[in-house]
Amino acid sequence: MPTFAPRTKLATHKVFNQPADFEGRNLFADDLPLREASLREGGSDLRPRLARLGEVVGSERVLELGAEANRAVPELASFDRFGRRIDEVRFHPAYHELMGLAMEHGIHDVAWEPGRLRGGHVAHAAMLATFSKAEAGTMCPINMTYAGVAALRIEPDAVAPWLTGIVGGRYDPALRPIGEKCGLTLGMAMTEKQGGSDVRANETRAYPLEGPGSRAVRLVGHKWFCSAPMSDGFLTLAQAKGGLTCFLVPRIAPDGTRNAIHLMRLKNKLGNRSNASAEIEYHDAYAERLGEEGRGVRTIIDMVHHTRLGTIAATLGLMGMALAQAVHHAKGRRAFGALLLDQPLMRGVLADLAVEYEASCVLVMRVARAFGETDETERAFARLGVALAKFWLTKRCPAFVAECMECLGGAGYVEESALPRLYREAPLNAIWEGSGNVIALDILRTLSREPAAGAAFAAELASARGVDARFDAAADALTGRFVADPPDERDARFVAERMALLLQGALLLRHAPSPVAGAFVASRLRGDGGRLFGSFAGAFDVDAVLSRQTMSD
Ligand SMILES: Cc1cc2nc3c(=O)[nH]c(=O)nc-3n(C[C@H](O)[C@H](O)[C@H](O)COP(=O)(O)OP(=O)(O)OC[C@H]3O[C@@H](n4cnc5c(N)ncnc54)[C@H](O)[C@@H]3O)c2cc1C
The missing domain is CATH 1.10.540 (Butyryl-Coa Dehydrogenase, subunit A; domain 1)
Structure with missing residues (x-):
């Protein structure tokens, strides 16, 4: 098929000073x-x-x-x-x-x-x-x-x-x-109207269908959020005789009929609009117990642990796409006689965003590696690391995407650009699979109940010590602060934020080019950075940081 370039010569003006098309790139290899x-x-x-x-x-x-x-x-x-x-x-x-x-x-x-x-x-x-x-x-x-x-x-x-x-x-x-079927998909239905984070408040009831020991039950109750309701099966929580229990609910019952999972309404959501999220009711829906009765949270937590990895990976994707769009625009747009990419202030903003993205990439992938390891230290690290990453990255994401959007000026605010969709999507990963406070409290719980997790975290920091005195000082400051007085609930956000930053700093110091790691340590750990992207004092090798973004665009 021949392709025809769009017309740039219009009746009243010529179209120029607009970036080239963004499409037609490799979203993995070019990143x-x-x-x-x-x-x-x-x-x-x-x-x-x-x-x-x-x-x-x-x-x-x-x-x-x-x-x-x-x-x-x-x-x-x-x-x-x-x-x-x-x-x-x-x-x-x-x-x-x-x-x-x-x-x-x-x-x-x-x-x-x-x-x-x-x-x-x-x-x-x-x-x-x-x-x-x-x-x-x-x-x-x-x-x-x-x-x-x-x-x-x-x-x-x-x-x-x-x-x-x-x-x-x-x-x-x-x-x-x-x-x-030639393939199956799964959903998860835990959240009820009276309690989402607090799943122990679930009231959906499971009634045995056959004699004692049988796995089959019928479910009566509701779920307030059930995404992807056309999945083939759902892991769900319901109260059985022995307490909160996990069940697998198929869309088609064993007798070949539609299982009695009634979709009451689809949520009208801010973003994530291609995906359906339903309010559902179980009207004697057929289900089978998974795991021990009364140990439902223990069973489903394995699923939640892994969905959390997805939330941080998705966040990375949103950030990566927003940054790529911002850099691409700055490379193709001039203002006041120079390319946006050549304007010192814009370069600083983009470089700071790039540092944030680099820090997010090393963190997500380090945590993902721990998911595949079998030794207990790595497993403990995965539990703590995924929570730290989820807490911090999902909180950073909306501001990050907004800043990228602004790099495109007005063009970033219109639906034809990818930015509005990324922006609407951005807060979601902080809400589902454990909202911010719940994750922060989870981090404190893990630290107090699983010494191996804290030890794995400390080992990760130790492997980066001695490279940058600013990092060492920041690490000492956090541990020193809670030696005499361990953190309580009120400290949870502070602890989660500092731990996430230190972990990012350690990973960058070990793996990233020194201008990237140095910029991160100075602006995020030593205090040379302000509260906005692009606001920092002191040395920051903007050219070196930005070159890693622009070389592939
Ligand atoms: C688009 C979308 C799709 C979803 N899909 C699904 C799905 O498929 N399956 C499913 O089961 N759920 C799903 N959910 C629900 C989601 O997991 C819950 O909304 C989330 O777990 C929070 O529960 P909640 O809404 O009941 O809020 P609440 O539990 O009422 O929490 C409200 C706020 O209070 C905070 N909070 C809670 N406890 C504490 C505490 N002890 N101290 C301090 N602060 C606290 C929370 O962090 C949160 O900020 C979906 C949600 C959305 C938005």
Whole structure:
């Protein structure tokens, strides 16, 4: 097909001084900080797969699919035309195509592929970040499907058909029994109206269907948020005789009928609009117990732990895409006689954003590596690290995206640019899978209950000591502060923030070029930085920092 360049000579004026098209780039390979961090932390075996995905999602076609899937939002079809209950969600074809692509590339199962352990979760995180640049809503069901495997593996024999349907599975949106499908997806339904963070307040009840010892129950109750309600199955929490218990609820009951999961309403959300999030009711819905009765939180927490990795990877994707757009714009737009990219103040803003992004990349990928390790220290590090990253990165993301948006001026505020969608998406990762305060409190709990986690964190900092006195002083200041007086709940945010910053600093000092690490330590740990991106005093090798962004644009 011949391509025809748009007309620049219009009747009243010529169109000029606008950046070139952004599309047609590799959203993985062209992203130096993401590429370096993910390959270093164990993703190198999968480099060709990561690069292939980056190329596909950076294409004009897939970027347009992403926009389309968010313009034409999903619709609820409660009944068919004869008035019979169907409880289905109708998606735009773009959504299905994106889901197909995501599963074809294995974002949902690369970490669980037989024989793969190390690097699998890094590849998953890198892929999820890369895909989120083009479209974030579909990453919700993909992330839940990935994470659900962790919980299902508690009882692998009982759920074997589910595991085989997910690992190696491809996207199959048909409403059919799981044995007849070429791939399965999973959702998670915990939150109820009276309590989301506090799931022990759940009131949905489970009633045994057969004799004692049977796993089968019927569920009665509701869930206030249930995303991706067209998934094949949901991990859910309900009160059984022995207490809060985890259940697997299939969309199709064993008798081949639609399970009684009624979709009451779809949420009208700020962002994440391609993805459906429903309010649901269980009207004697069929379910099977997963894990021990009364140990529901223990069972589902494995899933939540893994979805948290997805939230930080998705955040990375939003930041990476926003920054790439900002740099690209600054390279193609002149003001007051010079390129924006050559204006000292704009260079400072972009460089500071770049430092933030570099720090986010090293943190996410280091945490992802810990997910694939088997020794207890790394597992403890994963539990603490993912919470630190989730707390800090998701809080930074909205301000980061807003600053990137401003780099595009008015062009960044209009829907045709990617920025408004990224901006609307930005706060979500802080809310779901544990909101900020809940995560911060979780961090304190982990520190007090799991000495191995604190030790792993200290070891991570120790490996970077001696390189930069400013870093050493900041690390000493945090530990010194709580020696006599351990932190209490009121300190949780402060502790989480400082720990996350120190971890980022340690990782940058070990792995990033010294101008990047030095800028981070000076502006985030020593106090040379202000409260805004681009506001810093003192030495900051802007050229060196920015060159890592501009070389690939
Ligand atoms: C788009 C979207 C999709 C979602 N999809 C799903 C889904 O698929 N499945 C699902 O189960 N849930 C889902 N959720 C729900 C989400 O996980 C919850 O909203 C979240 O866990 C918070 O629960 P809540 O809304 O009940 O808020 P609350 O628990 O009432 O919390 C409100 C605020 O209080 C803070 N807080 C809570 N406890 C404390 C404390 N002890 N000290 C200090 N502060 C505290 C929280 O940090 C939060 O800021 C979704 C939410 C959104 C927005």
